Amino acid sequence: xxxxxxxxxxxxxxxxxxxxxxxxxxxxxxxxxxxxxxxxxxxxxxxxxxxxxxxxxxxxxxxxxxxxxxxxxxxxxxxxxxxxxxxxxxxxxxxxxxxxxxxxxxxxxxxxxxxxxxxxxxxxxxxxxxxxxxxxxxxxxxxxxxxxxxxxxxxxxxxxxxxxxxxxxxxxxxxxxxxxxxxxxxxxxxxxxxxxxxxxxxxxxxxxxxxxxxxxxxxxxxxxxxxxxxxxxxxxxxxxxxxxxxxxxxxxxxxxxxxxxxxxxxxxxxxxxxxxxxxxxxxxxxxxxxxxxxxxxxxxxxxxxxxxxxxxxxxxxxxxxxxxxxxx
Amino acid sequence: xxxxxxxxxxxxxxxxxxxxxxxxxxxxxxxxxxxxxxxxxxxxxxxxxxxxxxxxxxxxxxxxxxxxxxxxxxxxxxxxxxxxxxxxxxxxxxxxxxxxxxxxxxxxxxxxxxxxxxxxxxxxxxxxxxxxxxxxxxxxxxxxxxxxxxxxxxxxxxxxxxxxxxxxxxxxxxxxxxxxxxxxxxxxxxxxxxxxxxxxxxxxxxxxxxxxxxxxxxxxxxxxxxxxxxxxxxxxxxxxxxxxxxxxxxxxxxxxxxxxxxxxxxxxxxxxxxxxxxxxxxxxxxxxxxxxxxxxxxxxxxxxxxxxxxxxxxxxxxxxxxxxxxxxxxxxxxxxxxxxxxxxxxxxxxxxxxxxxxxxxxxxxxxxxxxxxxxxxxxxxxxxxxxxxxxxxxxxxxxxxxxxxxxxxxxxxxxxxxxxxxxxxxxxxxxxxxxxxxxxxxxxxxxxxxxxxxxxxxxxxxxxxxxxxxxxxxxxxxxxxxxxxxxxxxxxxxxxxxx
Numbered sequence: 001x002x003x004x005x006x007x008x009x010x011x012x013x014x015x016x017x018x019x020x021x022x023x024x025x026x027x028x029x030x031x032x033x034x035x036x037x038x039x040x041x042x043x044x045x046x047x048x049x050x051x052x053x054x055x056x057x058x059x060x061x062x063x064x065x066x067x068x069x070x071x072x073x074x075x076x077x078x079x080x081x082x083x084x085x086x087x088x089x090x091x092x093x094x095x096x097x098x099x100x101x102x103x104x105x106x107x108x109x110x111x112x113x114x115x116x117x118x119x120x121x122x123x124x125x126x127x128x129x130x131x132x133x134x135x136x137x138x139x140x141x142x143x144x145x146x147x148x149x150x151x152x153x154x155x156x157x158x159x160x161x162x163x164x165x166x167x168x169x170x171x172x173x174x175x176x177x178x179x180x181x182x183x184x185x186x187x188x189x190x191x192x193x194x195x196x197x198x199x200x201x202x203x204x205x206x207x208x209x210x211x212x213x214x215x216x217x218x219x220x221x222x223x224x225x226x227x228x229x230x231x232x233x234x235x236x237x238x239x240x241x242x243x244x245x246x247x248x249x250x251x252x253x254x255x256x257x258x259x260x261x262x263x264x265x266x267x268x269x270x271x272x273x274x275x276x277x278x279x280x281x282x283x284x285x286x287x288x289x290x291x292x293x294x295x296x297x298x299x300x301x302x303x304x305x306x307x308x309x310x311x312x313x314x315x316x317x318x319x320x321x322x323x324x325x326x327x328x
Numbered sequence: 329x330x331x332x333x334x335x336x337x338x339x340x341x342x343x344x345x346x347x348x349x350x351x352x353x354x355x356x357x358x359x360x361x362x363x364x365x366x367x368x369x370x371x372x373x374x375x376x377x378x379x380x381x382x383x384x385x386x387x388x389x390x391x392x393x394x395x396x397x398x399x400x401x402x403x404x405x406x407x408x409x410x411x412x413x414x415x416x417x418x419x420x421x422x423x424x425x426x427x428x429x430x431x432x433x434x435x436x437x438x439x440x441x442x443x444x445x446x447x448x449x450x451x452x453x454x455x456x457x458x459x460x461x462x463x464x465x466x467x468x469x470x471x472x473x474x475x476x477x478x479x480x481x482x483x484x485x486x487x488x489x490x491x492x493x494x495x496x497x498x499x500x501x502x503x504x505x506x507x508x509x510x511x512x513x514x515x516x517x518x519x520x521x522x523x524x525x526x527x528x529x530x531x532x533x534x535x536x537x538x539x540x541x542x543x544x545x546x547x548x549x550x551x552x553x554x555x556x557x558x559x560x561x562x563x564x565x566x567x568x569x570x571x572x573x574x575x576x577x578x579x580x581x582x583x584x585x586x587x588x589x590x591x592x593x594x595x596x597x598x599x600x601x602x603x604x605x606x607x608x609x610x611x612x613x614x615x616x617x618x619x620x621x622x623x624x625x626x627x628x629x630x631x632x633x634x635x636x637x638x639x640x641x642x643x644x645x646x647x648x649x650x651x652x653x654x655x656x657x658x659x660x661x662x663x664x665x666x667x668x669x670x671x672x673x674x675x676x677x678x679x680x681x682x683x684x685x686x687x688x689x690x691x692x693x694x695x696x697x698x699x700x701x702x703x704x705x706x707x708x709x710x711x712x713x714x715x716x717x718x719x720x721x722x723x724x725x726x727x728x729x730x731x732x733x734x735x736x737x738x739x740x741x742x743x744x745x746x747x748x749x750x751x752x753x754x755x756x757x758x759x760x761x762x763x764x765x766x767x768x769x770x771x772x773x774x775x776x777x778x779x780x781x782x783x784x785x786x787x788x789x790x791x792x793x794x795x796x797x798x799x800x801x802x803x804x805x806x807x808x809x810x811x812x813x814x815x816x817x818x819x820x821x822x823x824x825x826x827x
Contacts, residue, residue, distance in 0.1 A: 195440055197434050197440050203420060203421060211415065211416035215400065
């Protein structure tokens with residue numbers, strides 16, 4: 001009897017520790033449930049082709065959620081990530097066209113795009129961490145500024161991306177779609193980045209900024225680095241959007257901003273900072289993707305789709321909290 | 329030559345003088361004790377030395393060379409390690425990450441070297457082998473630890489700096505006996521290695537067991553430094569009290585209230601933060617809660633007000649047993665609560681004064697609609713009794729000084745008279761004139777028959793206004809001071825005695 005009680009106690013303690021260490025576990029559970037539901041209503045959606053399409057469409061959001069996570073770690077937020085995506089999208093499309101669309105020009109344009117993302121991130125980091133403006137308002141302002149820059153680079157949507165670019169994004173190598181290679185590279189990258197000293201420092205700042213400062217951490221510099229990393233990942237997200245839509249659009253990323261925040265929260269990270277994982281945010285982005293496709297597969301009439309989508313995201317959020325709380 | 333010499337440092341925040349004149353010398357191989365009452369400036373002095381507070385004036389020398397500590401990073405570079413009283417830990421990180429946080433070992437300049445980090449943390453965790461308690465491990469998150477275990481992590485983090493100068497600002501307040509003994513063994517060894525250490529504690533026995541010299545700090549001034557061997561506890565307490573305190577007559581009122589009816593009675597109240605508290609409060613009486621910061625006084629007042637859960641015990645209001653699950657219950661039963669933390673508990677910022685005077689009236693009268701004119705008529709006498717200076721009810725509360733804001737907050741309780749007024753350090757950050765007005769009003773309310781409980785972090789306020797003082801220590805009432813016993817000396821002695 002007492003044995004049974006103690007094994008149960010240790011088991012619940014082990015579970016609690018697992019949730020402590022892997023805050024994304026509730027998101028993983030929801031993700032699996034959604035995959036099963038998708039497969040039930042539309043068996044083809046969990047085939048190789050179906051999953052390729054899902055990844056192709058939502059890889060950009062996954063990367064953007066990762067970008068958002070790094071600033072959320074430190075208790076900050078970046079409402080300009082979508083605008084950065086738009087800006088990088090039009091910059092690379094315009095440059096590729098200008099430079100002739102050859103393989104080399106594509107690579108060169110992408111390097112410029114990465115630099116553009118980095119600069120945007122540094123600007124955000126400067127206004128938020130160095131000038132100490134409120135992150136939520138300051139990055140809202142820079143988002144308008146970045147959108148303005150994007151409209152200056154390309155006033156109207158429509159310039160096509162060169163075939164070399166989007167064909168690669170949709171291609172298969174050795175019978176495996178390109179996007180899956182991209183996912184593997186992303187996983188390795190996230191694995192490495194999780195071991196960065198910067199990651200620990202960002203989380204420490206998000207946990208208790210005063211404590212981190214008193215411990216002798218360069219808090220301002222750490223927060224700026226977080227925004228810089230966010231800018232770079234937003235640029236990577238822009239590459240995926242460009243590969244998926246095959247054209248330049250100065251407003252393409254705008255509506256993704258709050259989806260990226262939602263993905264971070266769905267993934268189990270705390271918006272107040274100090275707690276979370278990038279893996280969770282990737283799962284969060286996939287949850288949003290799967291909800292969208294599920295709403296479609298169950299045959300929701302088009303005029304009801306937004307309503308059902310919104311409800312489903314709310315339910316996923318609540319489920320995540322319930323699963324997490326039960327474990328604690 | 330002294331390892332560290334600080335002379336004439338001061339720090340002012342707005343109108344509050346945190347430290348008016350701090351002198352300190354620190355030799356290699358000594359433990360230098362800093363002692364002083366609540367808010368006397370000990371922590372400020374430590375933070376100035378460590379660089380996390382920048383002084384307004386003063387000089388600092390290390391090994392005889394003048395230094396300017398521009399921030400905590402610079403302080404560490406100069407060889408100063410500090411244990412912060414409020415701790416500087418990241419709750420979501422593991423024990424080993426926290427220990428190594430200020431100086432993470434890295435591979436390739438970018439990545440955390442986990443093996444090195446674990447090895448380094450393990451050295452400091454091993455120092456406390458056997459006394460860390462259940463659930464403590466290198467990879468446990470700090471947020472999952474108990475208060476004493478967290479304090480140990482902060483100690484380990486401080487030791488891991490391997491700095492020649494170590495400052496410990498109340499490192500033992502949550503530790504148990506075995507942990508303290510182990511910690512003192514370590515400090516004695518470090519002393520042998522020639523480290524220079526500052527140690528703050530409010531436990532007299534610890535100070536005499538460990539210290540080499542003691543510096544007494546009073547009202548923001550370092551007043552005396554002497555060798556521990558050449559002094560005793562009574563002398564130290566006398567220095568903390570100061571001469572004016574010894575000569576000052578005990579509190580003004582002092583009338584016997586034994587004839588008044590009992591308004592509020594508590595029996596065996598226990599909760600997280602205090603245990604087994606019993607008292608009887610009579611109508612017209614001001615009952616003071618004394619002792620060091622955070623010994624359960626505020627928590628008790630919040631618990632009576634329904635803002636902190638009570639585990640066991642009884643509360644009788646006017647002879648009737650009551651339970652208050654939420655402040656709204658307590659207010660309807662006749663409790664009022666005024667806290668010194670105006671931003672959290674009092675003022676509705678940016679809103680007009682009228683809205684700040686009337687919320688309790690709305691609640692108690694269950695008002696849904698109200699005419700501003702009628703409200704003003706009700707509010708006027710309450711505000712008048714406080715001698716509040718303001719331009720008009722429609723002005724924002726932010727246009728008032730801190731003292732006048734607090735008067736408005738108190739006035740909101742006076743429209744409908746409460747039976748019991750709970751004052752939780754009500755004069756924090758208020759200028760002297762406003763304080764005098766406040767206490768004149770509080771005494772008037774008591775004379776009119778209101779039962780009042782007063783916690784104040786300023787001992788002079790307690791001694792000058794309370795009819796009786798319950799001295800708190802470690803969440804328990806260790807002594808009750810009445811009549812002529814209400815002296816600073818007795819108050820300090822009771823507060824600083826080992827719990």
